[in-house]
Amino acid sequence: xxxxxxxxxxxxxxxxxxxxxxxxxxxxxxxxxxxxxxxxxxxxxxxxxxxxxxxxxxxxxxxxxxxxxxxxxxxxxxxxxxxxxxxxxxxxxxxxxxxxxxxxxxxxxxxxxxxxxxxxxxxxxxxxxxxxxxxxxxxxxxxxxxxxxxxxxxxxxxxxxxxxxxxxxxxxxxxxxxxxxxxxxxxxxxxxxxxxxxxxxxxxxxxxxxxxxxxxxxxxxxxxxxxxxxxxxxxxxxxxxxxxxxxxxxxxxxxxxxxxxxxxxxxxxxxxxxxxxxxxxxxxxxxxxxxxxxxxxxxxxxxxxxxxxxxxxxxxxxxxxxxxxxxxxxxxxxxxxxxxxxxxxxxxxxxxxxxxxxxxxxxxxxxxxxxxxxxxxxxxxxxxxxxxxxxxxxxxxxxxxxxxxxxxxxxxxxxxxxxxxxxxxxxxxxxxxxxxxxxxxxxxxxxxxxxxxxxxxxxxxxxxxxxxxxxxxxxxxxxxxxxxxxxxxxxxxxxxxxxxxxxxxx
Numbered sequence: 001x002x003x004x005x006x007x008x009x010x011x012x013x014x015x016x017x018x019x020x021x022x023x024x025x026x027x028x029x030x031x032x033x034x035x036x037x038x039x040x041x042x043x044x045x046x047x048x049x050x051x052x053x054x055x056x057x058x059x060x061x062x063x064x065x066x067x068x069x070x071x072x073x074x075x076x077x078x079x080x081x082x083x084x085x086x087x088x089x090x091x092x093x094x095x096x097x098x099x100x101x102x103x104x105x106x107x108x109x110x111x112x113x114x115x116x117x118x119x120x121x122x123x124x125x126x127x128x129x130x131x132x133x134x135x136x137x138x139x140x141x142x143x144x145x146x147x148x149x150x151x152x153x154x155x156x157x158x159x160x161x162x163x164x165x166x167x168x169x170x171x172x173x174x175x176x177x178x179x180x181x182x183x184x185x186x187x188x189x190x191x192x193x194x195x196x197x198x199x200x201x202x203x204x205x206x207x208x209x210x211x212x213x214x215x216x217x218x219x220x221x222x223x224x225x226x227x228x229x230x231x232x233x234x235x236x237x238x239x240x241x242x243x244x245x246x247x248x249x250x251x252x253x254x255x256x257x258x259x260x261x262x263x264x265x266x267x268x269x270x271x272x273x274x275x276x277x278x279x280x281x282x283x284x285x286x287x288x289x290x291x292x293x294x295x296x297x298x299x300x301x302x303x304x305x306x307x308x309x310x311x312x313x314x315x316x317x318x319x320x321x322x323x324x325x326x327x328x329x330x331x332x333x334x335x336x337x338x339x340x341x342x343x344x345x346x347x348x349x350x351x352x353x354x355x356x357x358x359x360x361x362x363x364x365x366x367x368x369x370x371x372x373x374x375x376x377x378x379x380x381x382x383x384x385x386x387x388x389x390x391x392x393x394x395x396x397x398x399x400x401x402x403x404x405x406x407x408x409x410x411x412x413x414x415x416x417x418x419x420x421x422x423x424x425x426x427x428x429x430x431x432x433x434x435x436x437x438x439x440x441x442x443x444x445x446x447x448x449x450x451x452x453x454x455x456x457x458x459x460x461x462x463x464x465x466x467x468x469x470x471x472x473x474x475x476x477x478x479x480x481x482x483x484x485x486x487x488x489x490x491x492x493x494x495x496x497x498x499x500x501x502x503x504x505x506x
Contacts, residue, residue: 002046003262005135007187008039009050009247009255011229012091014058016250017079017285019277022060022296023348023361033277035251036083041274042256046135051080052229053091053115053145053191056105058250060360061285064292066097067479074105075285081110082281089143090115090125091191091229096366098157114143114189117169121160128173131181137261140183142173145191146230148210152461154368166192167212167219174222185224185259188216193231193246193407198239205402206463217242225257225266233406236268243268296357300485303494309349309362312410316389317397317504319415322349322362324499327417329487333476334371336452337438338379338418342411354488359481365411369476369483370458372467376447380433381466382414383421387432389413390425392506397425412462414453415502419443422503435503454480 010032019031039049055076056062065075080088088111095102106113106125115125129142147163170188177183196214197204205211213228217239228235228246234253236245245268247253253270260266282289307322309315315322323341330339344365350358374382389412391400403409422435436443450473458475460468476483488494 002044003135003260004046005137005139005185005259005261006042006044006047007050007225007227007255007257007259008042008047009052009189009227010035010251011052011191011227011247011255012054012232012249013051013251014054014093014249015056015062015076016059017061017075017281018289022357029273029275030250030252031277032079032083032251033281034273034275035254036278036281037276038254038271038274039083040278042271048087048132048134048141049083049085050189050227051085051088052189052227053089054093054229055080055091056101057093057096057366058364060296060357061289061292063360063366063479063481064295065288066101066366067482068295069288069291070101072288074101074108075288077105077108078284079281082284085111087111087114087130087141087143087189089113089189089191090118090145092146092149092152095149095153095157099159099161114141115145116142116173117144117147117164117166119162119164122162129177131183135261137184137259138182139185139187140177140181141187141189143189143191144169146210148208152456152459154455154459165209166190167215170216170223171220174220178222184261186222187225187227188223189227190216191229193228193233194235194244198235198237198244204406208463213244214239217244225259225268227255227257231407234270235406236270245270296355296360298356300354300356300359301488301492301494302353303350305494305496305498307350307494309343309347312343312345312347313399315343316410316413316415319500319502320349321498322347323415324417324496325350325494326363326484327415328496329484330369330452331417332487333483334369334450334452334474336371336418336450338416338449339452340414340416340457341454342414345408345410354494356485359484363481363484365454365456367454367456367480368478369452369480370455371473371476372451372453372458373471373473374449374451374467375445376443377445378466378470379419379443379449379451380436380445382464383416383423383433383436384430385464385466386414387423387425388429390423390504392426395506397504397506409462414457417499417501418449420501422505424505426506
């Protein structure tokens with residue numbers, strides 16, 4: 001009889017069920033259908049199947065469903081049931097579409113939630129841990145997620161929800177398991193990642209508490225396996241006495257951990273998904289996927305300005321005009337003095353004939369907008385924080401390492417319209433904004449402006465605490481993609497003179 005325990009896990013699928021890129025419909029080694037086929041091939045009688053969160057947001061299908069077909073059955077819930085998983089953990093993006101969507105998703109999943117550090121109206125989503133008898137071994141299993149959600153999410157989406165510190169919750173649960181259970185193995189499923197390089201112990205990001213995996217491995221005794229997510233950074237290894245592993249995003253690879261009690265060994269590896277996709281999952285959501293594809297190809301208007309993105313780094317360094325356009329849209333609906341947007345990872349920009357496919361491939365998050373009142377002092381602090389995105393290496397301007405690895409944080413470099421400014425990257429952090437004017441006039445500390453930004457930034461997301469504390473004038477509770485689509489439909493032809501108001505110099 002097989003005495004090995006096998007754990008198979010997906011994380012950060014981000015609503016990609018079908019195995020292709022929506023920008024051009026090319027087949028890719030990705031998506032839950034291919035991951036499911038891989039897990040079914042690898043599953044045996046002693047296997048635990050787990051999803052580690054961030055299922056409900058990220059793909060155009062998710063936008064289409066939650067904006068256009070919200071009353072229909074959730075395709076992502078159906079797909080997870082079809083796999084079927086044994087347990088699921090929550091991720092921070094699973095809260096993006098509001099409480100009704102989240103509660104409905106959790107209620108209709110045919111497997112238990114293991115997220116122990118989140119409560120709704122004081123009631124935890126899960127009991128602290130599960131005890132599994134598998135392969136003649138007693139396995140303790142529990143889930144936690146990054147408690148940083150209130151720093152990102154719209155308040156209405158997390159009303160009546162509380163998030164316990166992930167590290168403290170993990171420590172408490174492990175101590176309880178060790179005290180009450182004679183478990184052979186303790187497995188922690190964490191929708192969070194490593195805040196330090198596991199090999200060197202060097203900080204790999206600003207230490208905010210968003211990711212605490214390194215601390216869990218080094219300060220909590222008794223965790224045999226830590227299954228991570230959230231960062232989209234593939235990694236695995238052993239830290240102290242804990243085996244850790246984290247897969248990339250969008251179902252590109254799955255986690256496989258094998259526990260061999262007879263050899264007293266634990267191995268971990270990332271398995272590339274099969275070339276074959278699970279037809280049952282594809283057929284389950286085929287009707288809505290076809291509707292989504294037709295919607296994506298729906299023409300909205302045309303543009304006479306080059307809004308394509310061919311080189312992302314250059315598009316940030318020299319401010320692509322697609323950012324100018326997005327800022328114009330935000331200014332139009334908000335009437336704010338200043339507006340700001342970031343160029344998201346893998347953004348394609350817009351073709352001359354603009355379709356919804358262009359929009360959802362460029363603006364990939366389900367954000368809303370907020371208008372803040374700021375003064376010149378706060379504006380300068382905001383721009384200095386943005387300027388931290390850049391660094392100088394070998395006489396060239398490059399992306400600062402923490403913004404690029406292990407988790408790309410390109411969404412934390414905003415480009416503003418309504419002001420003109422210069423970033424001198426070789427200056428010390430905090431002193432890089434060397435010029436700042438509005439309509440050619442120097443901005444003073446006590447000048448007052450209105451600023452239109454997305455809800456993530458307005459909540460201080462990305463460490464922009466100066467914006468979180470600023471007075472909120474108004475919130476526009478509409479999806480930004482919908483706002484952009486309406487603007488293009490109204491204007492029909494997008495035409496404006498390019499705006500080059502940002503200089504980034506060495």
